[in-house]
Amino acid sequence: MTGLLAAGARAAVLALAGPGYESLARPLIFHLSAQQAHDGLLRVLRRADTTPGLVRLLAATRGLSAPPEPIEVGGVLLESPYIVAAGLVKGDGFAGEEEALGAVARGRNIMPGWRSIPALAGPVEFGSFTRWPRRGNAGVVVWRDAPTRSTQNRVGLRNPGVRAAAAFLARHRHALPRQFGINIAVSPGIEAPEQQAREVLESFETFAASGVRPAWYTLNLSCPNTEDDPGSHQTAEQARIVCGAALDVLHAAYSARPVPLWVKLSPGLAREQYQALMAVFAELGVQAVIATNTLACPAPDGEGHLAGVGGGRLHPAAVAAVAALADARAAHGFPVDVIGCGGVIDAASCDAFARHGVRAFQYWSALVYRGPLVAALIQRERSKQRR
């Protein structure tokens, strides 16, 4: 009887969340430009995090719509194989560290969605955070391409910087979600590997010293929309230096109960490059690779900028990257899991990754096209397939 009630409640919530979102909410949202919708979403999330009772309601909705589906991937017992990718809950941009820390000290919510998104969607990767705050790019920086269910952005790693991000999360230590990751990006524009490694080291040290304990850290080696060479940090040699710096800190700071390190890569690298990177990750002890970040393409603004494509137009390149990484894993027995990211939107897109042994997925653009409960919708589609 209880099982029947739970199934009925789940069906009702998912009917509202799926067809309801696509036929009612999405047309209204798509009346706005992608930029207006994005800005509006951040305003809503900033309030939602602190609206009394709302986080509990969102968590209850998640509880009804998505039964637990624990899975061990990348050294983490994930509550669910579907993770909200980095870039949604990443925080405001600031011109300098003092300004960012001042905002935290005054109690401002500098990271819209930090409570509401995990409550509703489950595991989330916070960030990317860079060593120093970044304002990101000005003007229109997000677009959508509805026919291909794609997004495009050149947000430019806007974020409050690691010190303010760590201070903010530490301040809210007792209200943090059960499970979240922290994504730290290499600083764009820094060429010298030693300085790059120093900034990565300081970033990890800052989080570790704050007492905040994520379920995993991701080191984002790919910065496709900051006008820097997206491939430059993704040679085996560079990866060895920066991942080595991160792992040194993690081993020292969390020696009793290690926090795993994952790495995020770009699409479009040569097959041999993915394979060489996999060998380095295995040797160093990186436990998972997220493939991929967005694909750098000309921005729709026609001003000669590049902007990262996510969603349907990214999917084939992300699957190709996963295939190259998975082949290396299989050929050499590398103990490094591969997490599929890029056009994860339904059961079929997950299956394209799963054929290469992928068991966990990250998604961003799907939230735009299928709504905030997309992970629960995919979970139900895939469980129906298995029956």
Ligand SMILES: Cc1cc2nc3c(=O)[nH]c(=O)nc-3n(C[C@H](O)[C@H](O)[C@H](O)COP(=O)(O)O)c2cc1C
């Ligand atoms: C507006 C926006 C901002 C993003 N910012 C980041 C970021 O800061 N760090 C990062 O690793 N990925 C970032 N991403 C990339 C996503 O995490 C993800 O890798 C990419 O969108 C592909 O997934 P999708 O096809 O499901 O959208 C961003 C994506 C979008 C749409």
